[in-house]
Amino acid sequence: MAGLTSFVYNTVFRSNVTMLTTVFASAFAMQLAFDTGSDRIWDSINRGRQWKDVKVRYVQKAEDDDDE
Amino acid sequence: MPALANTTRAIARSWTQHSLPVARAGCVAMQSRDASTSTFESPFKGQGSTKIPSFGHYKKTGGDENGPKLMSYFMVGTMGALASLGAKATVQDFLVNMSASADVLAQAKVEIDLAAIPEGKNVIIKWRGKPVFIRHRTEGEIKEAEDTKWESLRDPQKDADRVKKPEWLIMLGVCTHLGCVPIGEAGDFGGWFCPCHGSHYDISGRIRKGPAPLNLEIPEYDFPEDGKVVIG
Numbered sequence: 308m309a310g311l312t313s314f315v316y317n318t319v320f321r322s323n324v325t326m327l328t329t330v331f332a333s334a335f336a337m338q339l340a341f342d343t344g345s346d347r348i349w350d351s352i353n354r355g356r357q358w359k360d361v362k363v364r365y366v367q368k369a370e371d372d373d374d375e
Numbered sequence: 376m377p378a379l380a381n382t383t384r385a386i387a388r389s390w391t392q393h394s395l396p397v398a399r400a401g402c403v404a405m406q407s408r409d410a411s412t413s414t415f416e417s418p419f420k421g422q423g424s425t426k427i428p429s430f431g432h433y434k435k436t437g438g439d440e441n442g443p444k445l446m447s448y449f450m451v452g453t454m455g456a457l458a459s460l461g462a463k464a465t466v467q468d469f470l471v472n473m474s475a476s477a478d479v480l481a482q483a484k485v486e487i488d489l490a491a492i493p494e495g496k497n498v499i500i501k502w503r504g505k506p507v508f509i510r511h512r513t514e515g516e517i518k519e520a521e522d523t524k525w526e527s528l529r530d531p532q533k534d535a536d537r538v539k540k541p542e543w544l545i546m547l548g549v550c551t552h553l554g555c556v557p558i559g560e561a562g563d564f565g566g567w568f569c570p571c572h573g574s575h576y577d578i579s580g581r582i583r584k585g586p587a588p589l590n591l592e593i594p595e596y597d598f599p600e601d602g603k604v605v606i607g
């Protein structure tokens with residue numbers, strides 16, 4: 308435990324540059340995770356009701372109409 | 376008089392000699408009585424003002440000394456990350472708000488089926504309120520456009536810089552002189568001729584004769600698949 312905390316302290320927090328880099332990188336990662344996660348939650352709540360879910364049926368129908 | 380003076384002096388001296396220890400003792404007695412009855416222990420009592428109260432109670436005993444440091448830095452870093460996230464989202468929202476919306480972008484593009492244009496024919500379409508010339512050039516026209524000595528022209532430009540596919544010449548149909556629409560397949564150089572002030576453009580849309588200063592402008596376009604062109 309002591310080794311781990313001192314390792315993290317020395318690698319991440321000791322130098323200001325590495326700390327700032329880590330902060331901005333983690334901000335980027337957090338945004339990515341938040342966006343994909345909220346999109347997934349939205350899609351799971353609205354499953355079967357969005358255009359991308361029902362598109363298959365209507366596009367198929369339109370092509371059939373063209374063939375007829 | 377001298378006897379009286381001597382007597383008062385002696386009394387005064389004896390009084391001062393005795394009264395001071397008495398007063399001091401009284402003070403000490405009061406102090407000690409106060410100390411015994413009050414629960415407050417002054418840290419400056421007795422030993423002077425150099426006695427420092429003990430903060431040993433707050434001292435972390437044993438364990439890792441990096442732990443609390445790590446925790447506070449982690450909190451600072453998380454705060455910074457969240458703040459930068461919010462700042463970035465705010466700025467991005469404003470910038471997105473200022474950029475063109477999806478319907479405007481959709482209207483700004485025109486898709487044309489090139490299979491309908493036979494070789495050696497011009498087509499004029501409207502794009503963003505301006506005419507666009509599309510010319511399906513023949514082999515001879517391509518050769519003529521490429522062999523022209525472009526270095527000595529008024530607006531020197533290679534034919535390869537003006538087309539993405541040599542057989543398709545796509546350019547804005549607005550004369551660079553005063554904005555008339557040139558006539559196709561006319562003029563001294565087999566290209567376009569502006570009837571307003573007599574500018575002659577060649578088969579690559581380059582100005583060859585007349586008052587216009589620049590070649591006909593090339594819009595942004597792309598061939599997403601064979602036989603299709605998207606302008607814009």
